Each structure stands twice: as C-alpha cells, then as structure tokens.
Amino acid sequence: MNKFTRREVLAIGTTAFATVATVALSSSPFALAEAKKTPKSLLESFTGGKQVNEGKITLEMPEIAENGNTVPLSFKVESPMTKDDYVKRVIIISEGNPRPDVATFNFSPLSGEAAASSRMRLAKTQNIIAVAELSDGTFHMTKTEVKVTIGGCGG
Amino acid sequence: MANTKPRIKAPKSAKQGEIITIKTLISHVMETGLRKDKKTGELIPRQIINKFTAKFDGAEVFSVNLDAAISANPYFQFTMKAEKSGEFEFIWQDDNGETYSKKSPLTVS
Numbered sequence: 001m002n003k004f005t006r007r008e009v010l011a012i013g014t015t016a017f018a019t020v021a022t023v024a025l026s027s028s029p030f031a032l033a034e035a036k037k038t039p040k041s042l043l044e045s046f047t048g049g050k051q052v053n054e055g056k057i058t059l060e061m062p063e064i065a066e067n068g069n070t071v072p073l074s075f076k077v078e079s080p081m082t083k084d085d086y087v088k089r090v091i092i093i094s095e096g097n098p099r100p101d102v103a104t105f106n107f108s109p110l111s112g113e114a115a116a117s118s119r120m121r122l123a124k125t126q127n128i129i130a131v132a133e134l135s136d137g138t139f140h141m142t143k144t145e146v147k148v149t150i151g152g153c154g155g
Numbered sequence: 156m157a158n159t160k161p162r163i164k165a166p167k168s169a170k171q172g173e174i175i176t177i178k179t180l181i182s183h184v185m186e187t188g189l190r191k192d193k194k195t196g197e198l199i200p201r202q203i204i205n206k207f208t209a210k211f212d213g214a215e216v217f218s219v220n221l222d223a224a225i226s227a228n229p230y231f232q233f234t235m236k237a238e239k240s241g242e243f244e245f246i247w248q249d250d251n252g253e254t255y256s257k258k259s260p261l262t263v264s
Contacts, residue, residue, distance in 0.1 A: 069226060069227070070226040070227075071226075074232070081236075094224055097224050098187075098189050099189075099222065099223060099224065101222035101223075101224065102222055102224040102225065103219050103220060103221050103222060103224070103225055104219065104220040105217070105218075105219050105233075106215075106217065106218045106219070106220070107217060108214075108215060108216055108217065110211065110214060110215075110216045110235060110236060110238075111216055111217055111233065111234055111235060111236070112174040112175075112234045112235055112236030113174055113234040115233070115234060116217070116219075116231060116232060116233045116234075117230075117231070117232040117233075118219075118225060118226075118229065118230055118231050118232070119225070119226040119229075119230050120224050120225055120226055121187075121223075121224045121225070121226055
C-alpha cells in the first residue's frame with residue numbers, strides 16, 4: 001500500500017537528491033527552497049523567527065502506532081476564543097517523514113474552541129511537533145513521540 | 156476523481172451559544188508524489204486534497220492546508236459556536252483543480 005520499505009525510502013532520497021541537483025543547475029529558487037525544507041526551516045517560516053514558548057497546547061497521539069498509514073492526531077489549545085483573544089493557526093510538523101509539512105489548521109473566533117482531530121501518515125518512529133499562533137502574536141508548542149511498528153502490508 | 160464522495164456529520168439543531176462538533180470525511184487517495192509505479196519505476200505524480208474549508212453563512216469558521224502526510228480519505232473533526240441559524244458549506248480543493256462541496260443546514264434555538 002502506501003508504506004515505504006527501506007529500499008524505497010533510499011530510492012526516494014536518491015531521486016530527491018538528483019532533483020535538487022538538477023534544480024540547482026537550472027537555478028529555480030522556488031523549487032530549491034521547496035527541496036531544502038527541514039522541520040527547523042518550516043518552524044522558522046511559521047513563526048517568523050519569533051520565540052516559541054512551551055505549553056498551552058496539548059497534542060494527543062498514540063504512543064505506539066501499528067499502522068503508520070493512519071495515525072490519529074488531536075490537539076487542543078487553551079484559549080477563550082473571543083474576537084480579541086483567539087488561536088489563529090496551528091501547524092503540525094513531522095521530524096521523520098520525507099517532507100516535514102503535515103498540515104496547518106486555521107481557526108477563527110467562530111470556532112468556539114481551538115481543537116481539532118485528523119489522521120496522518122508516519123514513515124517511521126519520530127517526534128511530531130504542534131505549534132499554535134495566538135492572536136496576540138505569541139507562539140506555543142508541544143512535541144510528542146510516536147513509535148511506529150511497520151506492519152507487513154505491501155511496501 | 157469520480158468516486159470522491161464527501162461525508163459530513165454535523166448537528167441539524169443546536170442551542171444558542173452551544174459549541175457543536177462537526178466531523179467530515181472525503182474519500183480520496185491522497186497520492187503523496189513520493190511513491191513509484193512498480194512496473195515503470197516512475198514516480199506517481201502527487202494528487203492530494205490541498206485545502207479544506209468550512210464556512211457558515213459565507214464566513215470562514217475553520218480551514219486546513221493539507222500536505223501529503225495527511226492520510227488517505229482525509230478526516231477532520233472541529234468545533235463551532237452556534238450563534239444563529241444558517242447553512243454550513245464544506246469545500247475540498249483537489250490538486251487537479253477540482254473542488255468538491257457539500258452543504259448542511261443548522262437551526263439554532
């Protein structure tokens with residue numbers, strides 16, 4: 001199915017490297033920036049280099065995921081969610097997937113609560129980072145580790 | 156994708172000020188663009204839902220920018236504060252330019 005074997009991951013890596021090389025030669029700045037994205041650079045582009053505090057946000061994921069194809073994820077940010085004080089965005093970043101982007105959730109005062117759930121793919125055991133941007137311009141983060149047991153399906 | 160079918164679980168009625176929970180699911184492969192075709196060895200092009208938006212009477216309540224790490228058949232659960240009667244509109248945007256949408260009414264008492 002959608003699982004990656006070690007061999008495929010390596011193959012992807014090689015292909016990605018080849019792509020980067022080609023792109024670098026053809027000097028397309030957009031594609032180059034895209035290829036260089038790391039969890040750190042993604043976090044920095046989200047926060048604009050501002051300080052990120054711990055807390056206020058909780059991220060719930062299973063400790064062990066048997067199937068990395070669909071891992072439940074839910075988060076909640078402490079906030080009154082009024083017009084003057086609400087959560088603007090929450091970004092989910094993966095430290096171990098081929099690409100660090102998972103999703104960005106955009107809230108509004110209409111949301112009532114800054115909480116959401118979804119399901120994500122995990123290529124391997126790794127940390128998942130959730131960062132919330134509040135309407136007052138502050139950032140709050142949390143991190144959780146999920147162990148992935150790669151199942152015997154496909155690959 | 157002809158077989159893309161959005162499904163929604165949202166209350167039809169709510170009390171004023173109540174925080175209601177909405178669940179949405181759409182059938183979609185969410186092709187990552189990182190997998191190879193086993194026969195040809197070529198990369199299968201990325202095709203995912205890249206944006207989900209929930210609107211209430213035209214105003215955006217909640218939206219998500221999705222990347223390939225969101226599982227196939229993207230599922231979202233989120234909340235809204237019920238303040239007045241109106242209509243939900245849920246919109247999914249596909250990489251191939253198509254959009255899928257579904258509406259649901261809400262009566263607030």
